[in-house]
Amino acid sequence: MTLDKSYLEYPNRxxxxxxxxxxxxxxxxxxxxxWPNGAKMAIWVSYSLExxxxxxxxxxxxxxxxxxxxxxxxxHYTTRDYGNRVGIQRIWKVLDKHGIKASAAVNSKVAExxxxxxxxxxxxxxxxxxxxxxxxxxxxxxxxxxxxxALIKESxxxxxxxxxxxxxxxxxxxxxxxxxxxxxxxxxxxxxxCDWGNDDMxxxxxxxxxxxxxxxxxxxxxxxxxxxxxxxxxxxxCEQVEDAFTVLNGETDQYGGRVLSIILTPYxxxxxxxxxxxxxxxxxxxxxxxxxxxxxAEILSAFKEQA
Amino acid sequence: MKPDLELYDxxxxxxxxxxxWPNGAKVAFWVAPNIEFYxxxxxxxxxxxxxxxxxxxxxMAASRDYGNRAGHRRVMDVMDKYNVRGxxxxxxxxxxxxxxxxxxxxxxxxxxxxxxxxxxxxSYEMDEAQERAxxxxxxxxxxxxxxxxxxGYLAPALTHTERTIDLLAEYGFLYSCDLFQxxxxxxxxxxxxxxxxxxxxLEINDIIVYNAYLGTxxxxxxxxxxxxxxxxxxxxxxxxxxxxxxxxxxxxHPHRIxxxxxxxxxxxxxxxxxxxxxxxxxxxxxxxxxxxDACAADIAARKGG
Numbered sequence: 001m002t003l004d005k006s007y008l009e010y011p012n013r014x015x016x017x018x019x020x021x022x023x024x025x026x027x028x029x030x031x032x033x034x035w036p037n038g039a040k041m042a043i044w045v046s047y048s049l050e051x052x053x054x055x056x057x058x059x060x061x062x063x064x065x066x067x068x069x070x071x072x073x074x075x076h077y078t079t080r081d082y083g084n085r086v087g088i089q090r091i092w093k094v095l096d097k098h099g100i101k102a103s104a105a106v107n108s109k110v111a112e113x114x115x116x117x118x119x120x121x122x123x124x125x126x127x128x129x130x131x132x133x134x135x136x137x138x139x140x141x142x143x144x145x146x147x148x149x150a151l152i153k154e155s156x157x158x159x160x161x162x163x164x165x166x167x168x169x170x171x172x173x174x175x176x177x178x179x180x181x182x183x184x185x186x187x188x189x190x191x192x193x194c195d196w197g198n199d200d201m202x203x204x205x206x207x208x209x210x211x212x213x214x215x216x217x218x219x220x221x222x223x224x225x226x227x228x229x230x231x232x233x234x235x236x237x238c239e240q241v242e243d244a245f246t247v248l249n250g251e252t253d254q255y256g257g258r259v260l261s262i263i264l265t266p267y268x269x270x271x272x273x274x275x276x277x278x279x280x281x282x283x284x285x286x287x288x289x290x291x292x293x294x295x296x297a298e299i300l301s302a303f304k305e306q307a
Numbered sequence: 308m309k310p311d312l313e314l315y316d317x318x319x320x321x322x323x324x325x326x327x328w329p330n331g332a333k334v335a336f337w338v339a340p341n342i343e344f345y346x347x348x349x350x351x352x353x354x355x356x357x358x359x360x361x362x363x364x365x366x367m368a369a370s371r372d373y374g375n376r377a378g379h380r381r382v383m384d385v386m387d388k389y390n391v392r393g394x395x396x397x398x399x400x401x402x403x404x405x406x407x408x409x410x411x412x413x414x415x416x417x418x419x420x421x422x423x424x425x426x427x428x429x430s431y432e433m434d435e436a437q438e439r440a441x442x443x444x445x446x447x448x449x450x451x452x453x454x455x456x457x458x459g460y461l462a463p464a465l466t467h468t469e470r471t472i473d474l475l476a477e478y479g480f481l482y483s484c485d486l487f488q489x490x491x492x493x494x495x496x497x498x499x500x501x502x503x504x505x506x507x508x509l510e511i512n513d514i515i516v517y518n519a520y521l522g523t524x525x526x527x528x529x530x531x532x533x534x535x536x537x538x539x540x541x542x543x544x545x546x547x548x549x550x551x552x553x554x555x556x557x558x559x560h561p562h563r564i565x566x567x568x569x570x571x572x573x574x575x576x577x578x579x580x581x582x583x584x585x586x587x588x589x590x591x592x593x594x595x596x597x598x599x600d601a602c603a604a605d606i607a608a609r610k611g612g
Binding site: 002006015176200246 | 379523
């Protein structure tokens with residue numbers, strides 16, 4: 001067996017990226033931005049409210065956090081549901097204690113099944129961002145285009161109708177997209193995506209990606225990455241949040257305002273034995289000088305005013 | 308397939324000809340930032356998938372791109388702060404994609420070595436002409452962009468064929484980072500010319516620490532310090548080599564850069580009689596000049612131990 005000669009051909013070997021979705025740009029060479037009221041750090045807390053169906057497909061890949069055992073995987077189904085019932089209440093209390101307004105990524109199936117959660121989010125003043133229909137319906141390369149359009153429309157229609165919010169942000173289930181996701185999102189009134197974790201600041205993607213804004217919502221400072229995938233404990237998670245804050249904050253004098261994205265999963269960080277550590281680290285952050293708690297739409301709006 | 312490519316002979320760690328690095332240093336220390344380009348929609352190699360999800364694998368590709376856009380600055384700033392010149396493990400295609408990064412490394416007199424064309428193109432199943440094309444592309448592209456004649460090689464994503472190591476020697480490479488059998492350089496058995504294995508690392512390599520050992524960033528820094536202490540101790544008997552291989556897409560995150568900085572501060576805080584801070588090429592050239600022949604003779608004399 002030998003490789004076809006095309007394996008050594010590089011049609012996209014050129015300056016910049018090897019695709020048209022966005023342009024290359026080095027973070028340290030951009031114009032500094034200033035956040036409202038002289039803040040140095042925008043603190044963007046987001047959490048996800050997700051519905052994992054028992055009959056989730058495993059093709060083309062299993063969604064992170066999805067079912068594991070043979071059907072019916074009641075163990076993981078109910079563990080995930082714990083987050084929507086119990087864990088989120090603990091997270092909300094901590095956010096309230098420290099005056100944090102967050103972004104809530106919500107599967108539209110959650111809005112239909114548990115309208116109580118939508119009412120609570122609205123009462124708190126948190127931003128709702130689209131998070132697909134449910135965790136069994138991932139967007140992916142090669143999927144049927146009409147199917148993807150329908151999923152995006154269903155998710156946004158349900159979330160907008162049940163919440164009354166504009167819903168201008170989007171986080172695809174599993175942070176997975178097709179080649180067309182960006183275009184379909186902006187055609188449906190979405191302004192920003194949380195799927196591209198390649199930057200520490202917002203940037204606008206190209207027409208091939210619907211000119212959508214990519215927000216710095218990487219998969220790193222995220223309880224599911226650090227605690228579930230990397231197997232670090234809750235104190236080690238909080239140490240990493242602290243170190244991320246310290247490093248980004250230390251860069252603001254030279255480079256201007258920065259964003260610290262902290263992503264929380266109610267069935268993970270909302271556990272009884274973990275919640276006090278979240279309370280400690282968010283309490284520490286919110287008492288630092290020059291911090292601004294904001295949701296994704298607010299951060300992007302402040303950024304765009306200066307872009 | 309063969310049970311052993313017989314690239315090197317068994318050579319016990321004790322009783323070797325004593326190596327002393329410049330200034331009497333016991334450890335030759337080098338840092339190898341991998342500056343990599345991962346294609347969003349690469350062609351498929353039958354033996355290894357580039358991405359776990361169908362293209363575009365936004366999650367994985369974006370995480371790699373983070374290193375070039377954002378993480379790179381932090382890594383380079385820390386290395387500047389402690390006066391460490393990098394030996395760049397370079398995906399050669401990146402010269403075309405991101406000349407900005409090449410210029411910054413050139414300004415600092417960093418070394419470049421080849422890490423294949425892209426980290427999403429694997430050597431598995433390449434025929435000899437294809438593998439030669441990779442090496443010739445590497446030599447020409449790096450010479451043209453930097454004026455450097457390539458000295459080192461690390462196969463792209465550590466994918467090899469039976470002939471990779473022989474070809475490196477034939478093309479005049481000085482060292483290979485592909486072999487992990489030792490904490491000192493070793494003459495390699497090649498069909499023509501000379502080649503040494505250069506200690507790189509798959510132990511304190513950031514990707515291994517973070518993704519295989521699931522270490523925390525603070526633990527990563529401590530592992531590096533502990534490795535240095537041990538190699539410094541053993542280097543009194545015979546000089547050792549220590550490499551920190553890293554990737555800006557891993558180490559360069561705000562929650563991780565501190566571990567790397569603390570490790571560099573610790574190592575470079577030692578006297579020059581203890582640690583020689585060098586590049587891969589400098590270590591290889593010093594070894595060829597002073598120890599290659601003695602070590603080759605010792606290996607021949609002690610063959611099999």
